[in-house]
Amino acid sequence: MSAKQYKTVGEEAWKNNVEKVNAELFIFTYGSLVVQLVKDYEDYTAVNKQLDKMGYNIGVRLIDDVLARTGLEKCADFHSTAEVISKVGFKVFLNITPSVQNWSSDGKEFSLIIDDNPLNDFCELPPRAVQDGLWYSNVFCGVIRGALEMMQMQTEVYFVRDVLHGADVSEIRVKLVKVLDEEVPANDE
Amino acid sequence: MSTKFLKEGIDNVQIGMDCHREMLQPGGSHDSMLIVVMAASFYFAIVGTNDSPLYEAEFGIQREENKYLQQFVVHAALDLVDDVQFMTSGCYLKAVDRYNDWTVSAYVTPSNARFMLLHEAKPEDPIRSFFAACHELYLRTLLNPFYEANTSILSQAFDAKVHTLAKKYLI
Amino acid sequence: MTSQQQVQSLLKLDTKASKRSTLLLEQPVTRQRRDKVGLSSFAFLFAEMIRYSQNRVLGIQDLEAKLNELGQRVGVRVLELTMSREKIVRRETRVLQMLVYINSVVWRALFDKQADSLERSTENEDEYMITDNEPAILKYISVPREMASFSPGAFVSGVVEAIASCCQCPARVTSHVVPAEGMPLRTVILLKFDKEVMEREKRLESGK
Numbered sequence: 001m002s003a004k005q006y007k008t009v010g011e012e013a014w015k016n017n018v019e020k021v022n023a024e025l026f027i028f029t030y031g032s033l034v035v036q037l038v039k040d041y042e043d044y045t046a047v048n049k050q051l052d053k054m055g056y057n058i059g060v061r062l063i064d065d066v067l068a069r070t071g072l073e074k075c076a077d078f079h080s081t082a083e084v085i086s087k088v089g090f091k092v093f094l095n096i097t098p099s100v101q102n103w104s105s106d107g108k109e110f111s112l113i114i115d116d117n118p119l120n121d122f123c124e125l126p127p128r129a130v131q132d133g134l135w136y137s138n139v140f141c142g143v144i145r146g147a148l149e150m151m152q153m154q155t156e157v158y159f160v161r162d163v164l165h166g167a168d169v170s171e172i173r174v175k176l177v178k179v180l181d182e183e184v185p186a187n188d189e
Numbered sequence: 190m191s192t193k194f195l196k197e198g199i200d201n202v203q204i205g206m207d208c209h210r211e212m213l214q215p216g217g218s219h220d221s222m223l224i225v226v227m228a229a230s231f232y233f234a235i236v237g238t239n240d241s242p243l244y245e246a247e248f249g250i251q252r253e254e255n256k257y258l259q260q261f262v263v264h265a266a267l268d269l270v271d272d273v274q275f276m277t278s279g280c281y282l283k284a285v286d287r288y289n290d291w292t293v294s295a296y297v298t299p300s301n302a303r304f305m306l307l308h309e310a311k312p313e314d315p316i317r318s319f320f321a322a323c324h325e326l327y328l329r330t331l332l333n334p335f336y337e338a339n340t341s342i343l344s345q346a347f348d349a350k351v352h353t354l355a356k357k358y359l360i
Numbered sequence: 361m362t363s364q365q366q367v368q369s370l371l372k373l374d375t376k377a378s379k380r381s382t383l384l385l386e387q388p389v390t391r392q393r394r395d396k397v398g399l400s401s402f403a404f405l406f407a408e409m410i411r412y413s414q415n416r417v418l419g420i421q422d423l424e425a426k427l428n429e430l431g432q433r434v435g436v437r438v439l440e441l442t443m444s445r446e447k448i449v450r451r452e453t454r455v456l457q458m459l460v461y462i463n464s465v466v467w468r469a470l471f472d473k474q475a476d477s478l479e480r481s482t483e484n485e486d487e488y489m490i491t492d493n494e495p496a497i498l499k500y501i502s503v504p505r506e507m508a509s510f511s512p513g514a515f516v517s518g519v520v521e522a523i524a525s526c527c528q529c530p531a532r533v534t535s536h537v538v539p540a541e542g543m544p545l546r547t548v549i550l551l552k553f554d555k556e557v558m559e560r561e562k563r564l565e566s567g568k
Contacts, residue, residue, distance in 0.1 A: 020396035025470050031334025032433040042366045058404040093401045122332035128370045278450040299443040299451050300526040338436050343374040346381035
């Protein structure tokens, strides 16, 4: 499938196949969770870890949800995977479409560039959070990692820069460490 | 030579508890005679539901030595706010208390943050507009998940904006 | 440094006047810039919040208290935000008007529909019930049988409790699953108002 085709799949699914809820409920709830984690752990590095962990738990379940709503099959290659994440996954769950950029020469790493993260809408980090390196939306990294693990890909997923730290855009790096299953399923396309 | 008189200020000279009157001698490098009288002086406080101030600012002539008095007057006026607030569903409560020649005007937000303004005689409309604009700032501050309701507002941007609003509506 | 002091210093918002800082204070909030996200997003997040909280408490009451706390932070924001979008910004300080506001404006803002009913208890005059026959956010939460009395709606009761507190009508708010014909997730949010609130209401009524 081309990137354009994945985009259409994502948009169709969002339009017809996705129950929706008010974004602000989601945004405020997530904010409340992060603050709770700060109070519980008293350490921003620990909060990052916990957000990633929670994201992972979500990711391993979420993948089935995506596939069910869109009728997509497992991807043939990492390039297609990147397109599915950005144009289908993020679209169906958050109604945003990060762009895929900065591919490594071996095709095993790429970046997701997010310029309109709903979670950031009203958010300003305390200076200590910036100083201590809180990645406010770190849950995304865990979700991607968990979802890809269910697709037999072991990955490292991490924030590289964030609007909340003063950058122009947010950037998540996705790195394929290894394919867990030797057999790569044939692409159904 | 330019001379500047503020009619309001001259009236206030008669009234005020402290007025700073400086007259610069004519001649010299500042070739002007300037009478600085007590023009407009305001003390603004945002008070949380726990009655502690979340934010304070002074506009116009600074009155350092009266800071505690200002806080006291505002705090005393909170009791009246507490009573009056059930009589209306509006946010702007207008003048709720008086102390000597000061008036305390109040505005209460839906989440019960109290905006208190200590001021001399001043028409209601600019004060109402000032309060409403500050409410917009307060709302956006509150929407930040990291801001805990009823804690001090320490944002420099917030402070700068409040002073800009004061210049626009009050001073 | 005590635990509380440590948290305070981590959360201290003594931000410098940056471009973004100023932009946030100027941004329009009147019309929702961004309308929706997938319900699954909320459901997955919510389920994970329950799981996280569960690991830190002993027992259902504590779990509901944790969810209540999470909901309270949402409640105060929802109140101020929805009010700012009303034609006339006002405050609700009377019990019935506040309940109607929650039932209609707040429910619509959160769940895209009004709550299904608002009733006063016939047994206790300080108790009111808001009922939601099909709470969308609970749709994908499955409660294990050994926790049958657990109501995930405790999150929503936190939202309501914060709003009541802001409106000067403090109440103890709890959530109960009361299934009915064809409505297995039917949830009742019960508000029990503080004594001082009822006394004030009586005073204000008789003053009229």
